[in-house]
Amino acid sequence: MITLTNVSKRYKGQELFHDVNVSFEAGKIYGITGINGSGKSVLFKMLCGFVFPDEGTIEVDGRRLSGKNRFPKDFGILIERPGYIGQLDGFSNLKELARIQNKIDDATIRKAMEQVGLAPNLTQKVKQYSLGMKQKLGIAQAIMENQQVLLLDEPFNALDADSVERIRTLLVQYKQEGRTIFLTSHQQQDIDLLCDEVYHIQEGGLNHIR
């Protein structure tokens, strides 16, 4: 359960959220919509502890995100754009991230790559990847450690039709497994097809529209 209580946030001089109160239950897919610059990415950054609310609190499973407990555990994120080390191949990039926690083995990394439609043995450097391949790599790092909450900001960007279908299927499967997924998409179809609940960011509020 993720709870925002009286959350207000100004970001780069603009008030994006004002006194927002909302709770998100586990095991659902939540769609977050709003015009460009409305604060979708900032909301995701607040949820994963990258930025703090100016006022109010955010709790994840009853634990308030604050200085000492800043980063919630088990969050997989893809915000704004995928991150990578251009000189390494895809597998090595994921391996570098996996080494930090050392929770998964090489086979699990390969499986995550296959799940998103990337060939684990591809030796091509990531800087030479197409936008779609980089996006898939970003999704792979978000899911490879069996993260229970996924924050996916425009996950279908630059993906071809087959890949979109593959990722949609994967997200539905994860929901059935009980994971919580937040996603934004500029394609209304993605939101309509996948999301159990939809929130729209407008004029500082997070309005429940479905």
Next chain:
Amino acid sequence: MIIWTEFKRSGTRRTLLMALLVPLIILLQFKQVRTGYVFTSWQGVFEESAGVIVAVAFPLLCCLVYLPTVAREIDHQFIWYARTRVALGQYLVAKGIVNALIVFTIFFVTMIAWMLFLRFVEPNLHWMTYEQGPESLTTFTQVFRTDGIYMLVYALWIGLNAALYATIAYLLLVLSGNLLLAVGLPFLFYHLLNFTAGLFSAPQFSPISTIFPFNIIAMPLWTVLVPFSLLGLFLLGLIITGQKRTEWEW
């Protein structure tokens, strides 16, 4: 744990190549001074081979070992995705420690190995011809008269300074996200202070003469601590600035 992980991650071909750059410069310089120079002791050869190009490019050499790797992580937002796996503070501190230790080790090992070579190996190879002459003392050799102690203390001194410059550059990179600024500012500081010290006829306080005190007459040992302390204060300021920052976005 995270420090050990970062150590393993730092073992790239690029780091190794950069680690070889300092000894390579010294060897090339040694090749130059082997002929046409007159030396009275192995320390003289050491000073001429290790204290010219390395001295001028010192801050640059310190910054280029590991910093570009960190810059790449920032540039391509790799660090964002590391943040969900480890607290950012821990990650940045681990990288800072790895950076400082790698740079310290490179300079310490290179310097001490080169001194050992010149003191114990070279006399058997007879590459150099030493002539009789008055002993020329420097700030360090006047105090540390035993070869072994001098080698250890001086290599430690170089290593510490290298780690200090590398850490300042690392913090500048982390705080600004700009590699050019992070590498350029320590280099500029180093040479501006050299110029200013020269201008005020106080070369004993110039960074180059305190780290490589070979081109000036022997000065009291405390003088070498002046620019070092200045840099230490600057480093402290950067650490405090970093600790006060609550939101990191590059």
